Amino acid sequence: MAFENRGGYYEERLIPRSYDLPELPWAAISGRLETITISVLRFDARLEASGLDAGWQSRCDMTEAVRALILDGHLVDVGDLVLHDAGMDVRHPTHELTRAAAALRTRRTALARKAPWPLSIDGLAALRGIGPVKADAARLRTKARPDPDDDAAYPPYANDADPWAAHLAEIDALLDRTDKVLAGETPLPKSRSHLVYDPDQDEAEAEDLWLDVVKRTSHWPAVAAAAVAWNAWLDLNLYTRLPWLGLIMAASILRARGLTSHLLPLAAGFKQSKFRPQGREGAKEKLEGFCQVLEEALVIATKDLDRLILARELMARVTAKTRSNSKLPQLVELFLSRPLVTVPLGAKLLNVTPKAIDLMLAQLGGALPRELTGRTRYRAWGIV
Template sequence: MKRAPLNSYASLGAAFSRETDDLAVGVCRLDARLAASGLADGWQNRCDINEAFMAIQSEGFLVDLTDLVLHDGNLNKRAPTNELVRASSILRAYRVARQRPAPWPLTKRGLASLAGGLSSKEFAEETPPPATTERKRKDEDFDAFSDQFAEIDALIERTGRVLRGEVAASRNRTLLAGTPDEKQFEAEDRWFSVLSDLERLPAVQAAAFGWQAWRELGVHDGQPWLGLIIASSILRSRGLTESTLPLAAAYRKAGYRGRQLISKEMAVGTFCELLTEALRLANSDLSTLSLHRDLMAPKLAGRRKGSKLNDLVDLFLSRPIVTMPLAREHLKVTPHAVKCMFDELGPSLPRELTQRSRYRAWGII
């Protein structure tokens, strides 16, 4: 892909300027609705889970949504499949991208963390020094295991930093199948060069061209969902929204599949189509959550602030699917207490999805 000058991007986006302006207003209105509703955190968590579910499906893998929710809550009923672990890593990437400051995913270090360590060679990996322990002995006894414990503590600390997204996972390039080569690094550098050319474009147009260039250059081609996270991050970095929009779900709904290439001339129009569908899905889900919260609200009237029933309602509003074990683990109560709370909600209890006697699940859909 040849580097296009700024006036080329500006001329291509000019034909869609009115549509992109309307979509920018729509994104701001969604943000205002989320802030006013008090459901922003629950909506975003549901969105992240659904995005990971849709993203793994776009790659051609089949993962059950219930398994993903239970795996996220460390409540696996069986050994997780490779597809489930991959979906979980996608979910982690969505959460890390949202929890860090908006420009961070658009940096080489941020991109490395989101990609799981398979990224630019230009930054130095931050490896914390091995933990040292000051040995204070009252006698001359030597603890033969102190060095091993120190290494374990250091490993736990490094693992925690990777899981929090503070640093990219350290990997041995010679032992990893599919490790990016020099062409991958060059593609990434060229994409960052394109990104710098988009700085003066409107937010929606910049996200559209950034996403299109990402796909055309084949940056992290084995992780096609990452391009949609980057597109959302561009919108966030421009101050247009604080949320990660459901672009992966919109991509599926719009009928696009896999790594289908999109020309630069079609970039803005295609992205506008995705963003329109994403806003429709987001507003629809927010309206559904508001309706169910209003239905369950009378059951919470007069209860103390720390009531477990309040926590159960919050759980329903933040997960696409809730099972009895998930509610028990989240609320830290007995199964009988969960059943009593379900009975207490009565007709306002969200819809049961499985209709089975042994394995039951409820959710707001």
Template sequence: MGLDLPGSVSFEPLQAPFESASDALARFDERLRSSPVAEAFVLRAHFHDACAALWRAGEFVQLEDLVLHDAGMDVRTPTHELVRAHAVLLTRRRIADREPGWALTTDGLASLRGAWRPNGVACEPTAGSLVMVEAADREVDDEDYETILTGEFAEIDELLARTSRPIERIQPVPPKRDDSGLVYDEDWDREARLAEWRERLGRSQNLPPLMAASVALDAWEEIEPLQRSGWLGPLLAAALLRSRGKTRHHLAALHSGFRYAKYRRVGRDDLETRLIALACAIETMANADAKELDRLTLARELLLRKCKGRRTNSRMPQLVELCLASPVVTVPLAAKELRVSQQAATTMFDELSSNLRELTGRGRYRAWAVV
């Protein structure tokens, strides 16, 4: 077939499982393109994949705790595992919001693993700087112009100028880490391991997208470039699928696929067995995602029936979209997002209760999820 597979792996045993997985993934991505619950599915997939990433590392994180922690409404002190799951969640969102190939670039990978570029740092504009730029570009009226000419803000401008000069002279410093050997292995050469992984990634460019992503992921788990962020490998493989055009409308939740799959990686398995297992896991993930999409579509239709005949300024349709977008919704969370009182949120939940599942079963601190 003219494919440069690593080692002595032949293409024939891999053809059937990878074609089946590729078809399943392509069908689901095309369905997601025109689905009315596509955005809700993508938002929920971020949470599920973050929890699955910690599950693969041997930790357990409650989905409800992750949702509340992300909203800044923790009911208890966040655990170390919860903080790590939230880091996975934020990284997934960051990769999904950027250009398809950004995560695989040198700058993108350095940013994701928290390293500074030696030749300078490309700083992203902050919200404050955007406001200042917009204010500078906006035309001012005569009254504002006269106010500026009077020099009422001269002292403030002088103070900002004095504080900006020292800040501009500050050079970014690489983050310090514990090199005592208690947390990080002293002999762990991250740069050399990353260079080796990028070399293998380059050799897989002529492979089909799904096979290239599987080879890159297998190389990541074999080389282990980052000692404390092994969960980044499946996210980079998902970004590779997106950059190659295999998944145009979502970032594949590979962690969830590995959680559903029956195969567990062991050291004695050869490369051919591992690649076939990855293909089967991706197919399992695509089929499970298709069922989840069907479930959300049906739930949306049933919930929107409850909104018919209501006044135009009713917040219940917004509550329906919130319930679809978030795996778990509590009364305080709904009141915060919809900007209504907790009593009003409770009343709307009671009206939708026939199509929602209450998770707590208590009179206080109630939470609901889509059936």
């Protein structure tokens, strides 16, 4: 038995042994899917042509990590996350901040690897933070004992005349397993508390069902496949302690299908939209809800790109007059890739003194991004 939090209400439900694909009214939704697909393709093309795709994605990842924790009911300041990511915490990291950092690391990992990788068992294992594992090894629950009458089940050294051969071979095998654990190839077994995890929930089976849904919808339109996969993720109650991972996987499906080469801010779109899945919606309503999330995500992404383009044009007028060895263009790139920049942060990342950062900020003049704090001891600027 599993309990799931949807829209603030806990629902008691059973994990199904199989997942049936919904019957979608293709004739009625084809126009809607085509409109959304064209919008995603246009935004992706505009982002690539702007030359700000790397900076936009970096900002998007950080803000998405904060919004993902908001959806889970926790507040994290984006400034704290930026400083924590740079190793410059101004205070001891909280539990919520470490979870936001985990969400940020997951998005970067999903984007750094090739598109189909996040939609595999190894990708799921790595994104949830237990390291890469093989599909067969992840599903082994018990190790069968070898048949005593089967000679092939026992190593040749077991009946060797040298009594030390078997002991030395066992030591070599132990060292080999230890090296694999230290290298991250084999995850350490972790004890799962029944107070936190449901002992009746088989995550490996739920993973197989979800991956099977992704495989069976591989010939569907990309938006419909991502919508069905996200709803299947919610229905199967995958990784209840990582509620934000489902939206990242939906964005990874859009990327794997070639609709976009980036990870769209679906968490921001879900927060802005009015759609809240309750588990009682029909197939068409669920698809329409995901389309609303995707539309809101595109609106937010477009506005952020517009702000970056305008800020770059204003600051480019100043950097065009600087010397060739000036680090002011690097400070501009820092503004374009971070939601927030402080003097110590700029000094560390640009490898200059804080006084040099102060001089460059004064050199920007009216093109300087907005000051966010308004304090004298802790000052930060950002493009908002």
